Amino acid sequence: MKAPNFAYLRATDLPGALAALDSYGTGARILAGGQSLMPALNFRLDVPEVLIDINGVAALTGIEIQGDVIRIGALTRHAELEASAVIAAEAPLLAAAVRHVAHPAIRNRGTIGGSLSLADPAAELPACMVALEAELVLASSAGSRTIGAAAFFRGLFETDRRPNEILVEVRVKRQTPNRRHGFAELSRRHGDFAVVGIACQADVADAKVAALRLVVFGSESFPRVASHAAAAAQGRVLSRALRDDIVAALLEDLDPSDNLQGGAATKRQWAQILAGRVVAQITAA
Amino acid sequence: MDAVTRATITLSVNGEPIAATVPVRQHLVDFLREDLGLTGSHLGCEHGVCGACTVRVDGIAVRGCLMLTVQADGRRIETIEGLSESGAIADLQAEFVARNALQCGFCTSGMLITAAALLERPRAMSRGEIREHLSGNYCRCTGYQAIVDAVASVLAGRIAAGAGDR
Numbered sequence: 001m002k003a004p005n006f007a008y009l010r011a012t013d014l015p016g017a018l019a020a021l022d023s024y025g026t027g028a029r030i031l032a033g034g035q036s037l038m039p040a041l042n043f044r045l046d047v048p049e050v051l052i053d054i055n056g057v058a059a060l061t062g063i064e065i066q067g068d069v070i071r072i073g074a075l076t077r078h079a080e081l082e083a084s085a086v087i088a089a090e091a092p093l094l095a096a097a098v099r100h101v102a103h104p105a106i107r108n109r110g111t112i113g114g115s116l117s118l119a120d121p122a123a124e125l126p127a128c129m130v131a132l133e134a135e136l137v138l139a140s141s142a143g144s145r146t147i148g149a150a151a152f153f154r155g156l157f158e159t160d161r162r163p164n165e166i167l168v169e170v171r172v173k174r175q176t177p178n179r180r181h182g183f184a185e186l187s188r189r190h191g192d193f194a195v196v197g198i199a200c201q202a203d204v205a206d207a208k209v210a211a212l213r214l215v216v217f218g219s220e221s222f223p224r225v226a227s228h229a230a231a232a233a234q235g236r237v238l239s240r241a242l243r244d245d246i247v248a249a250l251l252e253d254l255d256p257s258d259n260l261q262g263g264a265a266t267k268r269q270w271a272q273i274l275a276g277r278v279v280a281q282i283t284a285a
Numbered sequence: 286m287d288a289v290t291r292a293t294i295t296l297s298v299n300g301e302p303i304a305a306t307v308p309v310r311q312h313l314v315d316f317l318r319e320d321l322g323l324t325g326s327h328l329g330c331e332h333g334v335c336g337a338c339t340v341r342v343d344g345i346a347v348r349g350c351l352m353l354t355v356q357a358d359g360r361r362i363e364t365i366e367g368l369s370e371s372g373a374i375a376d377l378q379a380e381f382v383a384r385n386a387l388q389c390g391f392c393t394s395g396m397l398i399t400a401a402a403l404l405e406r407p408r409a410m411s412r413g414e415i416r417e418h419l420s421g422n423y424c425r426c427t428g429y430q431a432i433v434d435a436v437a438s439v440l441a442g443r444i445a446a447g448a449g450d451r
């Protein structure tokens with residue numbers, strides 16, 4: 001189908017985009033990569049009054065190291081994350097995950113800011129942000145604020161972003177020698193949204209788990225931090241037995257939904273299988 | 286800047302400079318097909334799933350159904366018509382014909398443009414990697430085998446010809 005009627009405004013800087021957001025209020029949509037917004041418009045699932053195109057806002061672009069964090073501008077395309085040497089070296093979890101996001105032509109346009117703002121429960125990048133304990137920077141014409149990823153994602157397509165705010169950048173801690181990652185997902189076809197997926201970061205010192213942040217997505221309504229799995233791993237030596245214990249403990253963390261992708265019981269089983277693979281990746285690293 | 290419902294833009298399409306006034310709700314492929322008569326880019330789904338609408342913007346493959354025409358202002362657009370005329374993928378097109386990698390042809394322009402990205406900087410790839418690269422393009426006819434065969438064979442040909450060193 002064709003998109004409904006709307007007006008279009010090309011923002012050239014952040015204050016201009018924020019001012020437009022203020023004046024149009026809930027009738028406005030930010031247009032970033034358009035890879036989720038445009039399908040919604042073409043389906044007429046959404047009938048906004050105006051699109052505020054932020055693709056020309058240079059302040060929202062770029063991947064840079066700033067001290068002990070990596071700053072990733074909201075307009076960073078999935079393909080840029082995929083190709084970035086900084087991301088490969090400093091946030092390898094993201095490099096591993098982004099290959100699973102959609103297909104090349106979509107990765108050429110889609111942005112990290114769009115993916116995080118949309119908060120699709122089956123999207124890879126929100127789960128990675130939670131696993132990485134990233135901080136998200138949101139701006140409004142009143143100023144900016146920073147929020148942790150785990151607090152930002154609140155439910156199905158629901159975030160802590162207020163209607164007058166633009167997600168400006170994310171800040172991810174740089175890789176340390178003790179940090180390991182794992183990623184696995186089940187999807188019908190390469191590039192499809194995950195039916196179940198797991199993004200995981202672990203701090204390992206002297207072969208012992210100092211911290212495990214295992215995040216389940218796809219099957220849950222938002223990126224779910226597996227706190228029982230983390231507790232089972234705390235302080236223990238990486239081993240086959242630990243892997244089995246983590247996989248068993250994970251059951252307590254899961255709350256999968258029944259839908260066309262599969263029943264809850266099936267998804268629990270898939271999540272456990274993927275968790276086993278992810279812990280194996282971390283053990284082998 | 287004010288919000289508009291029509292916009293005047295200038296862009297290059299297959300090397301030709303073009304100026305046009307378009308409704309802002311129009312997507313790029315409707316502009317190419319309806320306004321410019323370039324019907325080689327197809328519309329299968331208009332929601333990003335099938336890949337039949339794939340075109341190049343500033344040299345990069347994108348979904349033409351998910352980009353507004355107004356966003357092409359100042360950009361360089363290439364369609365299958367332009368790529369065919371330039372001869373840049375003549376080897377791939379010949380291989381598609383030789384291997385019956387198309388039947389109805391609806392997916393073909395999108396397949397060719399998607400595959401062209403792999404051929405520009407050729408490196409050895411497994412069939413699995415080629416399939417992964419083409420995973421966003423649906424073909425309802427061929428069953429994909431012949432398409433992957435054609436891409437694999439042209440890739441091998443270009444690597445052998447040393448195109449990778451250029």
Ligand SMILES: Cc1cc2nc3c(=O)[nH]c(=O)nc-3n(C[C@H](O)[C@H](O)[C@H](O)COP(=O)(O)OP(=O)(O)OC[C@H]3O[C@@H](n4cnc5c(N)ncnc54)[C@H](O)[C@@H]3O)c2cc1C
Nearest residue numbers: 030032033034035036037102110111113114123167192333
């Ligand atoms: C066929 C297909 C397959 C896909 N498969 C996957 C997949 O496997 N995994 C996956 O994760 N994604 C997938 N996607 C979605 C893709 O990753 C999108 O790029 C992403 O979800 C949205 O990013 P965008 O930049 O395109 O945002 P847009 O579509 O431009 O915007 C999405 C939403 O976020 C808002 N928004 C955008 N940027 C900002 C910002 N900076 N601040 C505030 N609000 C903002 C918009 O107003 C809109 O509501 C797929 C898309 C398609 C079409």
Ligand code: FES
Nearest residue numbers: 329330331336350
């Ligand atoms: S028409 Fe654009 S992806 Fe199907």
Ligand code: FES
Nearest residue numbers: 388390424425426
């Ligand atoms: S040849 Fe008919 S869809 Fe591919």
